Amino acid sequence: MPGLKALTACSRLEKTARGITVGVLWLAGANLANASTLTLNEALQTAFAGNPDLAAAQWDIGIAEGERQQAGLIPNPEVSWEAEDTRRESRTTTVMLSQPIELGGKRGARIDLASRAQDAAGIELERKRNALRADVILAYSSAQTAQQRLQLSRESLALAEHGLRVAQGRIGAGKSSPVEGTRAQVQLSEVRLELSRAERDQATAWQQLAQVMGAPFPTSVTVQTAAPRITTVPSSARLLERLNETAELRLAKLQIDQREAALGLEKSQRIPDLTVSVGSQYSELDRERVNVVGLSMPIPLFNRNQGNVLAAARRTDQARDLRNATELRLRTEIQNTLNQWQTASGEVDAFKQTILPAAQSAVDSATRGFEMGKFGFLDVLDAQRTLIAARSQYIQAVSETTDARVRIERIFGDLAVSP
Template sequence: MRLGAFCVLLLPFAAPGVVAAQGLSLPQAIESAFAENPDLAAARREIGIAEGDRQQAGLIPNPVVSWEAEDTRRSTSTTTVMLSQALELGGKRGARIDVASRGQDAAQIELERRGNELRAEVVQAFYAAVRAETGLDLAQQSQSLAERGLEIAEGRVRAGKSSPVEATRAQVQLSETNLLVRRAQTLKANSYRDLARATGSASATFDSLEYADLSPGKAPLAAKILTAIDRSAELRLAQAQIEQRDASLGSERAQRIPDLTVSIGSQYTREDRERVNVVGFSMPLPLFNRNQGNVLAASRRADQARDLRNAVELRLRTTTQSALAQWVTATRDVESFNQVILPSAKSAVDAATRGFEMGKFGFLEVLDAQRTLIDARSQYLESLAIATDARVTVERIYGDLSSFSTHP
């Protein structure tokens, strides 16, 4: 008991390294983004806005109360009180409701599309942070190799086995790797901030990332994913806009039929001391304005929406095929780097360093091998970025890709 209490008292003085790091996985980042991202929260407001438009569209016109007096002399004046109600003819109210309902459907699909965009943004930011974290590790490994090369070069110079120029070259190489490390540290900090912003946080609440693989995964089968293009949010939104424009055309056509206004009231004449009932009907005569201009514009907008829908489908198909091809190629490049290029480049550096230490090679061979390894690592990270960008492009269109089988 006393030992346990003593250990508790010592906890505040424990070394920082024993505190467990707070990691962030991709599913956690996506969940946080959907719960906290302000852009998506703003997009959700569109649902309420569309609901308000639908509610307003179903309301009928308010009645009008009027009072008028003829002859302002008190003894001979005539006063009339009227209650008027406009009756919408031609199905105007139903047409308005149809337009607003189509707007509600479009708002729901738009929210889904914005969700797909946010998911893709989080995926891109997460893997960018992963690459930055890996880039810092690789830069530090290159720094360690340069430090070892400088140590060997200085030892050979002190032993009189190499020219001081070799040590100078090694020092220059170490300075370059130090620069790479500083840049990698800055890139990691910036990528963490970008990921935090995508998840809806002003600052990073994590200090490490949890992932099983640097690669964003394998590309889905093109033949299967293209069959789902009609279910993509963007294409469904284009189709919903066609329906909305068609409904607007119907509403404009309904406006060609004038409304009937029915009035009832009471008239009182002081001179005769007589009260009479008044009934009236009024309707505009559609002689000149039959809403023909608005009908024509709405018809052209409906045709435009169909053209835009076809353009969206063509763009989505082309973009999907290009992104999948890019994804497959970049994935193969990443595999080549992991299996052949990076191990071979690292072995070349080790062999050149040992040879220089034994006096078989000059430091130029070591320098060339180190720079080759650095270039290979840079190209490796670039291939990872290309694969991630391709995945993000596809996820912007189709959303979560877990339901699609991967490329063999």
């Protein structure tokens, strides 16, 4: 079967990959130690090579391959020896070789079920790789956000310090009240507290990224600060057309096939197996050896495996309902996520094109006006707080855009390479 050949090739590739995991991890650690900036591709490569959960999941391919091999084996023959009478001169001994013969297609049903499990192991590994990729991108994005918040906190600190110097200069010249200096000092203290929180959040984000990658990196390493890789929101209709291609829905469909194969196996168990025996019997009393041939088969009078057949049939019905529930959940999640993505993208554009430039212009105008005595320091503080809040909201909008994209890619995989 083409599917089994593909899975066998996949299994060989997985074994080869596991064989070089240690070397890849060593090289990844060396690269991280020597690099000053961690890129997303480096983070993904390190995670695929060193994440312990993915490494454990890769063994499922070999496990399924072994179970498929075991399912195709025929029962072992059985040898027996019997002695009638304990007296040597009248004892009769019998040596028998018995071979069970499976009837009802049991071996074929076992192979079919194990093959379905082998296919499911491959799809499950694909799903876990998609999930790991999404986790790495999300953790990397969180590290980017924390890094940007820290940078903005430092810029806000410089802005507050500049405001304090301006206020102190006007107070020293007798043009402003000392109250304005107090307000400027309070603003500076608040910004310093925000800077401390930003430093703590950045350290936490780095730790989470290192955990997902499966390989720690030095705290001196930074991540690239860049806009989301995909700025255009995909079409809802186009994604829903590809819903059956997703690993999660394919796995749900394959689980139906598995339950149907299990039902076929339980039905085959209703037919009893035949045991063929051949042997030789020797009588010490008659000094004669005779051949012995036997056939045996259980009588399915009471136990016809009817309970297990019923349970397997109900599990098949359950798998169909679970598949429908999975499709409904994915459709709802895709639509809601695309709406969030569209809204967040609009917010990002609004901040970049209008809000942030206007807020920065307001700060510059208020500061110049205060220096010239046209505005009070409250106007400067208000403009500074507006700019700081706008920057924070912009970062949050970018983070929501990335989060929505990651949720979609967790379902479909990498959108950048998808058809």
